[in-house]
Amino acid sequence: MRLAIFGGTGTVGSALLAQALDAGHEVRVLARTPSKVARTSPALTVLSGNAKDLRAVSSTVAGCDAVLTTLGGFADPDSIRIGTSAIMSAMRDAGVRRLVVMQGFHLDFPGDPRNVGRVLILPVLWLGSRDLVPDSRAMATAVRASELDWTVVRAPRVVVAGRTGRHRTGLLKLGPWSSVTNADVAEFMLGCLTDPATVGTAPMVASGSRRRPIRRATQPDGSRGLA
Numbered sequence: 001m002r003l004a005i006f007g008g009t010g011t012v013g014s015a016l017l018a019q020a021l022d023a024g025h026e027v028r029v030l031a032r033t034p035s036k037v038a039r040t041s042p043a044l045t046v047l048s049g050n051a052k053d054l055r056a057v058s059s060t061v062a063g064c065d066a067v068l069t070t071l072g073g074f075a076d077p078d079s080i081r082i083g084t085s086a087i088m089s090a091m092r093d094a095g096v097r098r099l100v101v102m103q104g105f106h107l108d109f110p111g112d113p114r115n116v117g118r119v120l121i122l123p124v125l126w127l128g129s130r131d132l133v134p135d136s137r138a139m140a141t142a143v144r145a146s147e148l149d150w151t152v153v154r155a156p157r158v159v160v161a162g163r164t165g166r167h168r169t170g171l172l173k174l175g176p177w178s179s180v181t182n183a184d185v186a187e188f189m190l191g192c193l194t195d196p197a198t199v200g201t202a203p204m205v206a207s208g209s210r211r212r213p214i215r216r217a218t219q220p221d222g223s224r225g226l227a
Helices: 011-022 054-061 078-094 116-128 132-145 182-193
Strands: 002-006 026-031 044-048 066-069 098-104 149-155 157-159 168-170 179-181 204-206 216-218 224-226
Touching: 002 011, 002 054, 011 026, 011 182, 026 054, 044 054, 054 078, 066 078, 066 182, 078 098, 078 132, 098 132, 098 182, 116 132, 132 149, 149 182, 157 182, 179 182, 179 204, 182 204
Parallel strands: 002 026, 002 066, 026 044, 066 098, 098 149, 149 204, 157 179
Antiparallel strands: 168 204, 216 224
16 A cells, blocks of 8 residues: 555654555655654655645645554644644545554543543643643544544553564553553554454554454444444
């Protein structure tokens, strides 16, 4: 496929970029500092710009089959909301439907299990940035309301390490003690592109050996979620 990747110089994004190229995909990356893109390849096109700039985003998305984004973080939390909004607008204009977004497990989605770990992580996130939680929640609301074929991948603390082959996915009870490798998140995000069962769902991914199958369910409000 031809993929557009946003956040391709970050912890998860760099692993996502590497795995996408290794899998034979064509990749277009938008980067504020193109020199920070670690990989080079004839299949890679690096564009200079900011994900909050609709014109730059549109140039990146044009001609792609799917979009993956790992935007956000304590240093630039509003890129989660503003950047993702620009991405969805550009996708509509270009006729691109498949979107995979990576965010934290603090986000609530229909069908989530009761989880004290989510309550415990919120003060940590608030200490890092007063804007990250509200911006990420606004992004999730906009994605869920969109007509795109979306998946929101939710992860706990990300550590830099290779693929383990043992990561868990589905509706998980996670907390500040939970973690996942950046390579495992990247692998799961790429896998979502070809797994129609993940469309309209928000699976979690974390280290461990147990897996739960992903099933779509219709919520009382008519929205799609995990069960």
